[in-house]
Structures are given as structure tokens and as C-alpha cells.
Amino acid sequence: MTALDYVVLAAYLTGTLSVGLYFARRNKTTTDMFTAGGGSPWWVTGLSSFMTMFSAGTFVIWGSIAYTHGIVAVAINMTYGIAALAAGFLVAGKWNALGVRTPAEYVELRFGRSALQLYTWTLIVFRIVTTAVALYALAVIVAAIMPLAESSPFRDATTGNISIVALIIVFGLVAVFYTLVGGLWAVLMTDVLQFIILNLSVLFIIVLTFLKIDDFGGLLASAPDGFFDLVSGGYTYFFLVGWCLSQFFMIGAEWAFVQRSLSVSSPVDARKANYLFGALYLVSPVLWLAPPLMFRLTHPGVDPEQAYILAGQWVLPAGAVGLMVAAMFSATASMISSQLNVFASVLTNDVYREFFNPSAKERTLVVAGRTFTGLLGLILVVLAIAVPQLGGAERVIISLSSLVAGPLMAPSIWGLLGRRIDGRAVWATALICLGLGVVVKFGLGYLNAVTGFLWLDDVHSWVSNNPQTADMLLGVVLPIIILSTAHSVSAGVAPGWERIGSCAESVLPTRQKSLKPIDTTPALVVAIALLICGSTLLLLIPFNQSAALPLGILGAIVIGIGFTTHFFIRRSAGEFHSRLSGQRNL
Incomplete structure (x- = not known):
């Protein structure tokens, strides 16, 4: 540099x-x-x-x-x-x-x-x-x-x-x-x-x-x-x-x-x-x-x-x-x-x-x-x-995190879309998937050496040769199977479903239906950032004559996008104020 x-x-x-x-x-x-x-x-x-x-x-x-x-x-x-x-x-x-x-x-x-x-x-x-x-x-x-x-x-x-x-x-x-x-x-x-x-x-x-x-x-x-x-x-x-x-x-x-x-x-x-x-x-x-x-x-x-x-x-x-x-x-x-x-x-x-x-x-x-x-x-x-x-401990944690993500995230989505599962399904999914994941990723070799079972050697070899497929089975397929089973055996509506329904109903009256002021600050920050980036590219030209043409073209395009963004910000804000004035006159 x-x-x-x-x-x-x-x-x-x-x-x-x-x-x-x-x-x-x-x-x-x-x-x-x-x-x-x-x-x-x-x-x-x-x-x-x-x-x-x-x-x-x-x-x-x-x-x-x-x-x-x-x-x-x-x-x-x-x-x-x-x-x-x-x-x-x-x-x-x-x-x-x-x-x-x-x-x-x-x-x-x-x-x-x-x-x-x-x-x-x-x-x-x-x-x-x-x-x-x-x-x-x-x-x-x-x-x-x-x-x-x-x-x-x-x-x-x-x-x-x-x-x-x-x-x-x-x-x-x-x-x-x-x-x-x-x-x-x-x-x-x-x-x-x-x-x-x-x-x-x-x-x-x-x-x-x-x-x-x-x-x-x-x-x-x-x-x-x-x-x-x-x-x-x-x-x-x-x-x-x-x-x-x-x-x-x-x-x-x-x-x-x-x-x-x-x-x-x-x-x-x-x-x-x-x-x-x-x-x-x-x-x-x-x-x-x-x-x-x-x-x-x-x-x-x-x-x-x-x-x-x-x-x-x-x-x-x-x-x-x-x-x-x-x-x-x-x-x-x-x-x-x-x-x-x-x-x-x-x-x-x-x-x-x-x-x-x-x-x-x-x-x-x-x-x-x-x-x-x-x-x-x-x-x-x-x-x-x-x-x-950390002596490799961080790699173990990262490896485990790939096993935890699916088993924890899948129940959240399932509970958002379906009314039957409860906290027991969450714990079952997390413990079963994490337990099997630890055994498959870190324990198969040890178990094979201790027990001498030939089928464990075959499983260990397959997991070693197909790590991506093994991760998908443990982190995606297995959670879906467990949650599907929990959904099938559960009867009625879980209490938690009713609680989130009540929470959603309580906020409905507070949602305003009238026009809200347009916050132009985020778009203005973007416009300024584009103008600064484009100007920076142009300022680099004297120090890089061999790349002057691409620097100039890209810089000009970025500056043009910045000015266009600023123009639309002002126009959108103006249209909103016009609509708001019309609403008030009614």
C-alpha cells in the first residue's frame, strides 16, 4: 500500500x-x-x-x-x-x-x-x-x-x-x-x-x-x-x-x-x-x-x-x-x-x-x-x-455454531407460522441435533476405536468424504423431521401462539394510517457519500495516469448517480408536502 x-x-x-x-x-x-x-x-x-x-x-x-x-x-x-x-x-x-x-x-x-x-x-x-x-x-x-x-x-x-x-x-x-x-x-x-x-x-x-x-x-x-x-x-x-x-x-x-x-x-x-x-x-x-x-x-x-x-x-x-x-x-x-x-x-x-x-x-x-x-x-x-x-478452540465453536443455527432458527420460524409446537419442541430439536452433531463431527473416530464396530468405520468414512452433505442432514433435514413430528403429535393450540396473537392485536390501534413525514436524511447521506466517492476517484487521476480513463469514467458515473439521488430526494419531499397540504384542505 x-x-x-x-x-x-x-x-x-x-x-x-x-x-x-x-x-x-x-x-x-x-x-x-x-x-x-x-x-x-x-x-x-x-x-x-x-x-x-x-x-x-x-x-x-x-x-x-x-x-x-x-x-x-x-x-x-x-x-x-x-x-x-x-x-x-x-x-x-x-x-x-x-x-x-x-x-x-x-x-x-x-x-x-x-x-x-x-x-x-x-x-x-x-x-x-x-x-x-x-x-x-x-x-x-x-x-x-x-x-x-x-x-x-x-x-x-x-x-x-x-x-x-x-x-x-x-x-x-x-x-x-x-x-x-x-x-x-x-x-x-x-x-x-x-x-x-x-x-x-x-x-x-x-x-x-x-x-x-x-x-x-x-x-x-x-x-x-x-x-x-x-x-x-x-x-x-x-x-x-x-x-x-x-x-x-x-x-x-x-x-x-x-x-x-x-x-x-x-x-x-x-x-x-x-x-x-x-x-x-x-x-x-x-x-x-x-x-x-x-x-x-x-x-x-x-x-x-x-x-x-x-x-x-x-x-x-x-x-x-x-x-x-x-x-x-x-x-x-x-x-x-x-x-x-x-x-x-x-x-x-x-x-x-x-x-x-x-x-x-x-x-x-x-x-x-x-x-x-x-x-x-x-x-x-x-x-x-x-x-x-485459543489452540483451535475457536474452530470447534465455529463448527458447532453451524450445528446450532438450524436447530435454533427453524423452531422460531415454525412457531411463527404454526400454532401447535411449544417450548418442548425447541429443547428437543436443539438437544437432539447438537448431541448428534457433536458425536458425528468429533466422536465417531473415538467410538469406532473403542467399540470396533465396522459400521461405525463406514459412517465415519462417509462423513469425512461428504462433510457438506453431513452438515445439511444434521443442520437442516433433522430439525425439520423433529419439528414435523412434534407438530403431528401436539394437540390443540400452544399457549405461546395465543400470547403472540394478543401482542400483535395490542399494537394494531397504534399504527397510524395517515401520511407520515418522509425522512430524507438517509437518502441525503447516500447522495453525499456518492459525491464524495466519485470526487475521490477523480482526485486519484493525477497519481495514476495509466488508469486515468477508467477512473474518470467511473468517478463521473458515481457523481452523476449522487446528483440524481439528491434530485429525487427533493422531488419526493416536495410531492409529499403537496399531498399533505391537499389532505389538510379536505
């Missing part, structure tokens, strides 16, 4: 912090802090949901699969889009119509307090650890391309680059700060900005890669066998279907995504947000996986996990590498901020207020929410720093 790259990265981080400070003034209540007062525009929520799926691991894992196996990586990621569309059609509107403050409140109403404890502490442990590992992965990736002078106090003497610990602290504290100060509004708006940065950097890499390739047809002909197949490398059609179902459970019931559905003003907006999320994921994988796909054709034989970063370094001019690093940070920061905000919400509303201070005023609860955000963020940063010392 050059000095110009550092300037671009520093400017981005400063802008992110500024957004958090700007939206701090909106956090007067816990509703503002944790659900954006129910006033988030549907398109902001949709873009935020899209970004919540990303992390630095996205570039490493999916970039590696794309580089190694080809188009199958695109096919797998498109299942996110199908899952998001299905979640929008089936559950997003129902979440918004419930009238609950948090997803944890729904769990308690529907399944009881014991289920709430199971969900809360299990998800907090697994999500904080997996997010910490993602932050560590981001620092490892970025540190590899950030050399520092010997005099720098942040230099790692072994590598000559910036210290991984220093990067974890800087990146972690930035994400924690804007989440703590700005609440969900800051999370949503920084996600939108991060969406812009991510796609801008990816488009730039694609354009410059195409310009650098002379014989594109010849490169396509040299692709490995099966590189353009929809399934390959152990990723079968059964895996794709199972992955789609597992992501439907995740998008439909993961607390960070449920929180997005609660942040908009109506069930219709909740569905529209998910439809936008899904539509983007049906298109975007082709774009952001194009760099490692093309890099495989031009540079076969490199480390697959480094494919994405190497593809960027190969074509990006000075200053644009900093933009790529900002994009990688933005992907992970979205994941961090989402988890911190949703779990701080649960700890504030469903633990602190429920058990320790039932009569707490909103001001006290906001302070508690910020305190929990800071504490969770501190734990996350410390865990990220400690990842190398």
Missing part, C-alpha cells in the same frame, strides 16, 4: 465515525437505539440486511471456492437470494406485525422463559466468538499488504508489516464506537455506505481486469474442467437445496435479520426490504466473485485464500488499494455492528429491564444499552486478539 492508500483508508474510517456521531442525537429511547424508532426506510433496511451477510471471511472463503472450483461459488451464493425472497414472502411481514421490541421477546412469549435463556446465551457465545474470528481474519488479510517503517510503534518486527493486534484494535474500536454512539440508525446507515464502497471497489477491479486481459476468449478456453459447472467439488444439487433451506432459517429467524424487520414502519416495508435483499443476492455474486474467477484464468497456482486480495493488487492503482481494504473492513464492520446492537438490545430489554430494573426510565435504559454495547465490543476485541492462543 502507498501513502495515498493510507489516506483513502483513513478518510473512510473517519467518515464512518462521523456517521455514528451524527445519528447519536436520534437515540433518545431504546426504541430509537435498537429498532430505529420503526422509521427506517425499507431500502435502507434491505441494503443493511445485504451487508450483514458479508465479512472479510466472505472474500477469503467464497473467493477461495470461486478460484478453486469456479462458478459453483456463484450458484451457492445465489441461494442467499432465493432464501431472502422466501423469507420476505413468508415471515418478514409477520415479524413486523407482532409488535415485539426484540426477537428475544418473541421467543419468551412463544416458547417460554427457559427457551429464552437457551437462545440468548447460546447465540451470544457463538455469535461473539464467530464475529471475533472474522475480525481476526480481516486483520490477518489486511496486515499482509500494509508494510510499515522500522520506526513505527505499530510495526510487527517479524513481518515488517503492521501488527495484527494493532489492526484488530483500530478496526474493532471503530465498529464498536459508531454502534455504541449511533445505535441501529448508525448501523443501518454505515451499512448503506459500506454497500457503496464494496460495490465500487469490486466494479473497479472488474473493469481494470478486463482492460488488462488481451485474449479473453483464449483464457476462457483454458479454464479447468468443470470450472463453469453449477455443481462441482463436492457441492452437489442436494447441498444447494440444503444450503438454501439453512439460509432461509438464518435470514428468516436470525436475530440480526429479525431486528431489521422490526426497524421499518409496516409489514409491507418489511417484505419489500427482504425482496430488495434477495434481488441483490441473485445478481451480485456474479459481480463480486468475478475477480477471483478471472484471476484463476490469468494466475493459476496461487494460494486460493489469497486470490481476492492478489487480484486487487494486480490491477488497482495507488489509492484504490486503500478503497479495497475499506471494502473488506466495511464487510466485517457490518457483521460486528449488527451483532453488537442486537445482543445489546436483548441484554437491555430482556435481561436488565426484566430482571434487575423493571421500572427503569428510557434514559437509564439507553445508558444501559450503550454500556452493554461497549462491554460486548470489548469482549469481542479481546477474543479476536486471543484467537492465535
Whole structure:
């Protein structure tokens, strides 16, 4: 990275912090802090949901699969889009119509307090650890391309680059700060900005890669066998279907995504947000996986996990590498901020207020929410720093989290759509799936050695050779079988179904049917961000004469989109005021 790259990265981080400070003034209540007062525009929520799926691991894992196996990586990621569309059609509107403050409140109403404890502490442990590992992965990736002078106090003497610990602290504290100060509004708006940065950097890499390739047809002909197949490398059609179902459970019931559905003003907006999320994921994988796909054709034989970063370094001019690093940070920061905000919400509303201070005023609860955000963020940063010392424990937790996600999320959706199951079905699903998962993933070899049963050796061999299929059976098929059985043997309506019905009915009178003022601030922030990004690309031209044409064209397009966005903001606001005046005259 050059000095110009550092300037671009520093400017981005400063802008992110500024957004958090700007939206701090909106956090007067816990509703503002944790659900954006129910006033988030549907398109902001949709873009935020899209970004919540990303992390630095996205570039490493999916970039590696794309580089190694080809188009199958695109096919797998498109299942996110199908899952998001299905979640929008089936559950997003129902979440918004419930009238609950948090997803944890729904769990308690529907399944009881014991289920709430199971969900809360299990998800907090697994999500904080997996997010910490993602932050560590981001620092490892970025540190590899950030050399520092010997005099720098942040230099790692072994590598000559910036210290991984220093990067974890800087990146972690930035994400924690804007989440703590700005609440969900800051999370949503920084996600939108991060969406812009991510796609801008990816488009730039694609354009410059195409310009650098002379014989594109010849490169396509040299692709490995099966590189353009929809399934390959152990990723079968059964895996794709199972992955789609597992992501439907995740998008439909993961607390960070449920929180997005609660942040908009109506069930219709909740569905529209998910439809936008899904539509983007049906298109975007082709774009952001194009760099490692093309890099495989031009540079076969490199480390697959480094494919994405190497593809960027190969074509990006000075200053644009900093933009790529900002994009990688933005992907992970979205994941961090989402988890911190949703779990701080649960700890504030469903633990602190429920058990320790039932009569707490909103001001006290906001302070508690910020305190929990800071504490969770501190734990996350410390865990990220400690990842190398965990001795593989973090890999075990991440492996287990894949087994927990389906068995916990599937009952939430089932309980939202069906009236029969109760808390016993939740516990049965979680314990059976987790127990069998631990045995299958970690105990088969030991049991085979102890008992000597030949059939155990066959099962162990099959699981080792088909890990993706085994995960789908344990995390998707088995929960559905258990819940179907529980639904069949249950008679009548579960008490929890009646409780959530009463909760939904109680909020109906409070939903205003009149026209509400249009909040133009989110769109204005987007317009300003586009103008700044476009101007930055133009300012990079004097330092990159060889890339002047693509920089100029892309910069002009981005600036044009920014001005167009600003124009429509003013026109929409004017049309609303005209309609409102007409309504008053009547």
C-alpha cells in the first residue's frame, strides 16, 4: 500500500465515525437505539440486511471456492437470494406485525422463559466468538499488504508489516464506537455506505481486469474442467437445496435479520426490504466473485485464500488499494455492528429491564444499552486478539455454531407460522441435533476405536468424504423431521401462539394510517457519500495516469448517480408536502 492508500483508508474510517456521531442525537429511547424508532426506510433496511451477510471471511472463503472450483461459488451464493425472497414472502411481514421490541421477546412469549435463556446465551457465545474470528481474519488479510517503517510503534518486527493486534484494535474500536454512539440508525446507515464502497471497489477491479486481459476468449478456453459447472467439488444439487433451506432459517429467524424487520414502519416495508435483499443476492455474486474467477484464468497456482486480495493488487492503482481494504473492513464492520446492537438490545430489554430494573426510565435504559454495547465490543476485541492462543478452540465453536443455527432458527420460524409446537419442541430439536452433531463431527473416530464396530468405520468414512452433505442432514433435514413430528403429535393450540396473537392485536390501534413525514436524511447521506466517492476517484487521476480513463469514467458515473439521488430526494419531499397540504384542505 502507498501513502495515498493510507489516506483513502483513513478518510473512510473517519467518515464512518462521523456517521455514528451524527445519528447519536436520534437515540433518545431504546426504541430509537435498537429498532430505529420503526422509521427506517425499507431500502435502507434491505441494503443493511445485504451487508450483514458479508465479512472479510466472505472474500477469503467464497473467493477461495470461486478460484478453486469456479462458478459453483456463484450458484451457492445465489441461494442467499432465493432464501431472502422466501423469507420476505413468508415471515418478514409477520415479524413486523407482532409488535415485539426484540426477537428475544418473541421467543419468551412463544416458547417460554427457559427457551429464552437457551437462545440468548447460546447465540451470544457463538455469535461473539464467530464475529471475533472474522475480525481476526480481516486483520490477518489486511496486515499482509500494509508494510510499515522500522520506526513505527505499530510495526510487527517479524513481518515488517503492521501488527495484527494493532489492526484488530483500530478496526474493532471503530465498529464498536459508531454502534455504541449511533445505535441501529448508525448501523443501518454505515451499512448503506459500506454497500457503496464494496460495490465500487469490486466494479473497479472488474473493469481494470478486463482492460488488462488481451485474449479473453483464449483464457476462457483454458479454464479447468468443470470450472463453469453449477455443481462441482463436492457441492452437489442436494447441498444447494440444503444450503438454501439453512439460509432461509438464518435470514428468516436470525436475530440480526429479525431486528431489521422490526426497524421499518409496516409489514409491507418489511417484505419489500427482504425482496430488495434477495434481488441483490441473485445478481451480485456474479459481480463480486468475478475477480477471483478471472484471476484463476490469468494466475493459476496461487494460494486460493489469497486470490481476492492478489487480484486487487494486480490491477488497482495507488489509492484504490486503500478503497479495497475499506471494502473488506466495511464487510466485517457490518457483521460486528449488527451483532453488537442486537445482543445489546436483548441484554437491555430482556435481561436488565426484566430482571434487575423493571421500572427503569428510557434514559437509564439507553445508558444501559450503550454500556452493554461497549462491554460486548470489548469482549469481542479481546477474543479476536486471543484467537492465535485459543489452540483451535475457536474452530470447534465455529463448527458447532453451524450445528446450532438450524436447530435454533427453524423452531422460531415454525412457531411463527404454526400454532401447535411449544417450548418442548425447541429443547428437543436443539438437544437432539447438537448431541448428534457433536458425536458425528468429533466422536465417531473415538467410538469406532473403542467399540470396533465396522459400521461405525463406514459412517465415519462417509462423513469425512461428504462433510457438506453431513452438515445439511444434521443442520437442516433433522430439525425439520423433529419439528414435523412434534407438530403431528401436539394437540390443540400452544399457549405461546395465543400470547403472540394478543401482542400483535395490542399494537394494531397504534399504527397510524395517515401520511407520515418522509425522512430524507438517509437518502441525503447516500447522495453525499456518492459525491464524495466519485470526487475521490477523480482526485486519484493525477497519481495514476495509466488508469486515468477508467477512473474518470467511473468517478463521473458515481457523481452523476449522487446528483440524481439528491434530485429525487427533493422531488419526493416536495410531492409529499403537496399531498399533505391537499389532505389538510379536505
